[in-house]
Amino acid sequence: xxxxxxxxxxxxxxxxxxxxxxxxxxxxxxxxxxxxxxxxxxxxxxxxxxxxxxxxxxxxxxxxxxxxxxxxxxxxxxxxxxxxxxxxxxxxxxxxxxxxxxxxxxxxxxxxxxxxxxxxxxxxxxxxxxxxxxxxxxxxxxxxxxxxxxxxxxxxxxxxxxxxxxxxxxxxxxxxxxxxxxxxxxxxxxxxxxxxxxxxxxxxxxxxxxxxxxxxxxxxxxxxxxxxxxxxxxxxxxxxxxxxxxxxxxxxxxxxxxxxxxxxxxxxxxxxxxxxxxxxxxxxxxxxxxxxxxxxxxxxxxxxxxxxxxxxxxxxxxxxxxxxxxxxxxxxxxxxxxxxxxxxxxxxxxxxxxxxxxxxxxxxxxxxxxxxxxxxxxxxxxxxxxxxxxxxxxxxxxxxxxxxxxxxxxxxxxxxxxxxxxxxxxxxxxxxxxxxxxxxxxxxx
Numbered sequence: 001x002x003x004x005x006x007x008x009x010x011x012x013x014x015x016x017x018x019x020x021x022x023x024x025x026x027x028x029x030x031x032x033x034x035x036x037x038x039x040x041x042x043x044x045x046x047x048x049x050x051x052x053x054x055x056x057x058x059x060x061x062x063x064x065x066x067x068x069x070x071x072x073x074x075x076x077x078x079x080x081x082x083x084x085x086x087x088x089x090x091x092x093x094x095x096x097x098x099x100x101x102x103x104x105x106x107x108x109x110x111x112x113x114x115x116x117x118x119x120x121x122x123x124x125x126x127x128x129x130x131x132x133x134x135x136x137x138x139x140x141x142x143x144x145x146x147x148x149x150x151x152x153x154x155x156x157x158x159x160x161x162x163x164x165x166x167x168x169x170x171x172x173x174x175x176x177x178x179x180x181x182x183x184x185x186x187x188x189x190x191x192x193x194x195x196x197x198x199x200x201x202x203x204x205x206x207x208x209x210x211x212x213x214x215x216x217x218x219x220x221x222x223x224x225x226x227x228x229x230x231x232x233x234x235x236x237x238x239x240x241x242x243x244x245x246x247x248x249x250x251x252x253x254x255x256x257x258x259x260x261x262x263x264x265x266x267x268x269x270x271x272x273x274x275x276x277x278x279x280x281x282x283x284x285x286x287x288x289x290x291x292x293x294x295x296x297x298x299x300x301x302x303x304x305x306x307x308x309x310x311x312x313x314x315x316x317x318x319x320x321x322x323x324x325x326x327x328x329x330x331x332x333x334x335x336x337x338x339x340x341x342x343x344x345x346x347x348x349x350x351x352x353x354x355x356x357x358x359x360x361x362x363x364x365x366x367x368x369x370x371x372x373x374x375x376x377x378x379x380x381x382x383x384x385x386x387x388x389x390x391x392x393x394x395x396x397x398x399x400x401x402x403x404x405x406x407x408x409x410x411x412x413x414x415x416x417x418x419x420x421x422x423x424x425x426x427x428x429x430x431x432x433x434x435x436x437x438x439x440x441x442x443x444x445x
Contacts, residue, residue: 208246
């Protein structure tokens with residue numbers, strides 16, 4: 001397994017990819033919109049002249065910028081110096097805080113997922129929870145960045161959270177001690193039957209290399225013979241586009257990995273196998289990829305590529321459905337726009353925007369006692385106000401197929417606990433691999 005001679009670039013991301021783009025021509029204003037700019041300037045002048053209190057210029061301009069971007073989609077945003085610093089720390093996978101992926105929904109801070117092993121997960125915070133108060137102060141209707149900033153802080157300090165959990169009658173009060181979120185982007189273990197499990201928690205720097213190293217360790221611990229492999233991408237909110245390509249390339253030796261299409265010149269491009277790694281790992285090993293509603297962006301790129309090339313069996317639940325690319329547009333030394341500039345597509349040309357990646361075998365997480373109650377309020381890209389519409393015009397019935405009852409899965413969480421099964425989806429994947437032979441669907445071309 002060799003790296004190509006040409007070094008690859010590192011793309012910064014918040015959800016899929018952050019790619020610097022040219023800013024030439026930004027100062028030019030189309031004459032057709034001049035009257036609208038006149039309205040904007042007139043509003044600014046009237047506020048400055050007549051508002052009951054004196055207003056800071058920076059506040060008005062920032063509000064105008066935020067308003068423009070908020071009218072586009074949930075992922076476009078203005079980033080100032082502190083926001084850019086937080087973006088860098090997220091890419092490095094090392095910061096102090098609670099370890100939560102959150103989004104603003106109708107003025108409320110909603111949890112997409114807690115990071116595995118984070119203080120938030122240990123405190124029992126779950127996907128779908130709404131955070132209403134921080135240290136007793138109402139944050140509903142506030143700014144998401146301000147809420148995130150309050151939840152971060154020095155390791156060892158505590159913050160009190162008030163949580164509304166759909167299905168619960170009373171608010172939940174909990175205290176969470178902040179920690180250094182040194183997320184292990186990649187962990188692994190070897191299960192009975194010499195089956196490896198590689199868990200990718202986020203797509204931060206060097207994830208491709210970390211998975212490659214994990215595979216070598218699994219081979220060594222299994223005595224050189226691995227009978228199956230699970231790639232666990234559940235609750236993985238995404239990260240670097242480069243690392244998604246690298247991870248996909250590990251398991252593919254030819255063909256398209258992902259493509260993106262945008263309106264601006266230079267935003268339409270494609271990425272193929274053999275770009276990062278020569279050859280593929282685990283070539284004759286049956287592979288299952290686990291996904292769920294928290295698997296987003298970069299996770300969906302990997303799952304979609306391996307599914308379309310029939311290199312892996314995709315198992316779990318339909319993914320989040322974020323199929324857009326965000327580019328970083330510099331606005332001076334300490335500010336930038338995070339602007340949605342393209343949609344991305346799987347090798348077969350499928351856009352995951354809204355619809356997500358549909359698993360080959362849908363397996364609900366029966367070991368979660370709150371599964372049914374929380375599924376009703378589960379958040380996906382299609383639930384976000386102002387989200388981009390899938391060009392394929394998906395039907396609501398198609399998006400709801402994955403919540404219908406499957407007669408094969410009837411055990412309760414309590415029954416599974418009695419059997420010692422703490423993670424039903426992983427257990428089902430392991431049992432499937434133990435029944436798998438090299439001629440099965442997980443390897444079929």
